Amino acid sequence: MESADLEALLTEAKESMEAARNYRTELQQRLLGLTQARRQIKDSAAQTRDTLKQHFLDVKGAVIKLLDERLQALIQEVDTIAQENIKPLDECQKLLEQGVSTAEDLLKDGEIALSCMAQEPENLCNFTNKAMHIQLDSLPEVPSLVEAPCLSAQLDDSFLSAARNHISKHCTVASRPPILIEELIERPGGILVRWCKVDDEFVAHDYRLQCRKNVASHFEDVYVGSESEFIVLHIDPNIDYQFRVCGRGDGRHEWSPWSVSQLGKTTLVPHEWCSGFEGYSLSSRRNIALRNDSVSHEVLYSKAATYSSGQTLTFRVESVGQLDKRDSIGVCVEPQFGYESLQRDKAVCISTSGAVFVNGKEMTNQLPPITPGSTITFDMEVVSLGTSNNNEGPIHKRRVTIGSNNREVVFDWMLEQTCDSLYFGCSFIHSGWKVLVF
Missing domain, CATH: 2.60.40.10 (Immunoglobulins)
Known part of the structure; x- marks a missing residue:
């Protein structure tokens, strides 16, 4: 076999081995995924069993407690009715027993008077006088069995049927969450x-x-x-x-x-305002800026150029102050100190009145004025690379979308320099403005 053929076979063998390794790796990854899926089914089934058992145990305890409470309430009602209706019977019984005792005493006196009538006739006279003062014809009213209460319990056999219907539909099991x-x-x-x-x-x-x-x-x-x-x-x-x-x-x-x-997880560092700017105070995470005085009118910039194309930069206005045409919220290529607004070259921004500025020029299209709770978003992407009219250098065109209060403005932003990431900033002439960036 010639060396060229041997070299080709060797190359083919190495490629086959590499393909086999990749194939094995893919299969192992799928086996791992299969193991995880099996574990998820088993673990979720065990957790669902435990959840159902605990739920029904709790419901059973609650139902037993409610039934016991209802039983005690009904028994208490029976006791109350019985006591209220037995009380007059007890009073009537007391009167009857007193009458029986009086009659028995009178009979004893009469027997004694009759037995010694010949010797002591005055006892018979005393007995008749005593009997005349006792109302032997006055009898207390005794209620008949028809008039006396007869307690009973009205049982509701439909309860079990209704409970069985509810229990048969109580809880469901699904193969996956909704x-x-x-x-x-x-x-x-x-x-x-x-x-x-x-x-x-x-x-x-x-x-x-x-x-x-x-x-x-x-x-x-x-x-x-x-x-x-x-x-x-x-x-x-x-x-x-x-x-x-x-x-x-x-x-x-x-x-x-x-x-x-x-x-x-996120690999992107959070957006932060730069500390130390006069006229602004920041939150502990430096993502909220508050305009707290109206002495300095300088632009507040971000700590670093953390906004990149393809991302969405969002500002939420938590509170507002007095409007000024120089107010601005937006992005820029780099900080330029000494300006009191982002309405300048190498920046795009929106004013608090809703006007949009590109490189310092106001656009015809306008967004709604900013109000408390307004959310302003910036989205951009690099769409082309061209040359300037005087051929001095390349022109980078970015497609920019600014959204506010459910409205959007889309335009192309021309830059004569390349920049992978941008700074953001804001400027407010009057105090009271509070902005969150994320």
Whole structure:
């Protein structure tokens, strides 16, 4: 065999071995996924059994307690009725017993008077006088058996039928939760969580999203509402977080089973305002800026160029102050100190009145004025690379979308320099403005 043929065979053998290694790795990954799926079925089945057993044990205890309380209430009612109706009978019995005793005493006196009538006739006279003062013809009224109460219990045999009907429909078992997390998107200092329904019969009115930093900690609520996505902020970079979501129907109190938990993390550092700017105070995480005086009119910039194309930069205005045409919120290539607004070259911004500025020029299109709670978003992507008219250098064109109060403005931003990431900034002439960035 010639050396060239041997070399070709050797190359083919190496390629086959490499393909076999890749094939083995893929199969092992699938075996791992299969093992995880099997473990999820077994673990969720065991947890569901325990949940059902505990639930029915709790319900059984609660039902027994309610039945015991109802039984005691009914017995107490029987005792009360019996006592109230026996009391007049006791009084009547007392009168009758007193009358019997009086009659017996009178009979004894009469027998004595008759036995000694010849010797002591005055005793017979005394006896007749005594008998005249006793009303021997006056008898107390005694109720007949028809008039006396006769207690009974009215039993409700339909209770067991109704209980059997409710119990037969109480709780259900599903092969998977009605809601699942479909996407985890990293954001600077946060994670965008999106979820969706997988059970068409389940009608969700509210959703509940929970998060925890590690397995040892407890899940905590981060969102409850009607939206099917939420940005979880204050996420530490390069650390796994676990998320789960559930839902409930309109007018119901109980939540659905939790979705399968998903792990997510962000590699993007959080957006921060730069500290030390006169006229602004920052929150502890430096993602909220408050304009607290009107002495200095300088632009407040970000700590670093942390905004990149393909991402969404969001500002939420927590509170507002007096409007000024120089107010601005936006992004820029680099900080330029000495300016009192981002309405300048190498920057795009929106003013508090809704006007949009590109490289210092106001656009014809305008967004609604900013109000408390307004959310302003910046999205951009590099669409082309060309040359300037005087051939002095390349022109970088970015497609920019600014959104505010459910309206958008889309335009192309021309830059004569390349920059992978941008700074953001804001400027307010008057105090009272408070802005969160994420």
